[in-house]
Amino acid sequence: EVQLVESGGGSVKPGRSLRLSCAASGFTFDDYAMHWVRQAPGKGLQWVSGVSWDSVGIYYADSVKGRFTISRDNAKNSLYLQMNSLRAEDTALYYCIKGGNSGLKSHFAYWGQGTLVTVSS
Amino acid sequence: QSVLTQPPSVSGAPGQRVTISCTGSSSNIGAGYNVHWYQQLPGTAPKLLIYVNNNRPSGVPDRFSGSKSGTSASLAITGLQAEDEADYYCQSYDRGLSGSVFGGGTKLTVL
Numbered sequence: 159e160v161q162l163v164e165s166g167g168g169s170v171k172p173g174r175s176l177r178l179s180c181a182a183s184g185f186t187f188d189d190y191a192m193h194w195v196r197q198a199p200g201k202g203l204q205w206v207s208g209v210s211w212d213s214v215g216i217y218y219a220d221s222v223k224g225r226f227t228i229s230r231d232n233a234k235n236s237l238y239l240q241m242n243s244l245r246a247e248d249t250a251l252y253y254c255i256k257g258g259n260s261g262l263k264s265h266f267a268y269w270g271q272g273t274l275v276t277v278s279s
Numbered sequence: 280q281s282v283l284t285q286p287p288s289v290s291g292a293p294g295q296r297v298t299i300s301c302t303g304s305s306s307n308i309g310a311g312y313n314v315h316w317y318q319q320l321p322g323t324a325p326k327l328l329i330y331v332n333n334n335r336p337s338g339v340p341d342r343f344s345g346s347k348s349g350t351s352a353s354l355a356i357t358g359l360q361a362e363d364e365a366d367y368y369c370q371s372y373d374r375g376l377s378g379s380v381f382g383g384g385t386k387l388t389v390l
Contacts, residue, residue: 253324
């Protein structure tokens with residue numbers, strides 16, 4: 159059974175940093191691209207970033223480019239999101255996602271339960 | 280403003296058929312990229328409903344179907360049930376943005 163467990167969320171002040179982690183199990187982690195998608199309270203879904211199985215391909219939404227860094231450790235079956243210079247508009251539930259079997263442009267096959275990030279002064 | 284456009288809401292009575300549209304552009308759906316659909320029940324994480332335009336993951340009832348044509352796609356739900364009341368999102372890839380994009384979501388109400 160695929161399991162994705164996010165951690166690292168919390169409440170921070172604007173301009174500060176936070177690092178999210180996602181522990182994956184139940185599948186061969188280094189066979190799949192992984193993504194982060196967020197959902198602001200009461201709002202829709204927004205793709206944040208994706209990384210290919212071998213970390214060669216990395217993409218970001220324009221809204222986080224230059225501030226967020228996605229990474230993965232295949233030896234630890236883990237996905238990370240380093241978030242710097244946080245803004246109020248980054249407040250959201252952040253989901254860790256296992257991609258489909260067609261690389262970074264594939265569907266989002268499995269979703270974690272999310273970790274909440276709140277940015278407020 | 281979402282890159283993919285969905286109606287904010289649709290509704291139908293139990294047993295009826297409803298469709299949800301997803302309109303994109305020549306940078307995403309019209310460029311040949313696949314469309315995927317997700318169902319988000321209240322208070323839960325989204326779940327994959329349809330992938331690669333018209334494929335259902337194991338466990339998804341055949342009451343749910345997807346289609347794609349030109350720069351648009353549609354999700355159809357037949358034999359509406361109360362448990363189908365949820366938010367539905369379409370998703371594709373956009374070559375101009377070099378990333379995935381979602382529709383704004385559609386709230387389905389079962390009357």
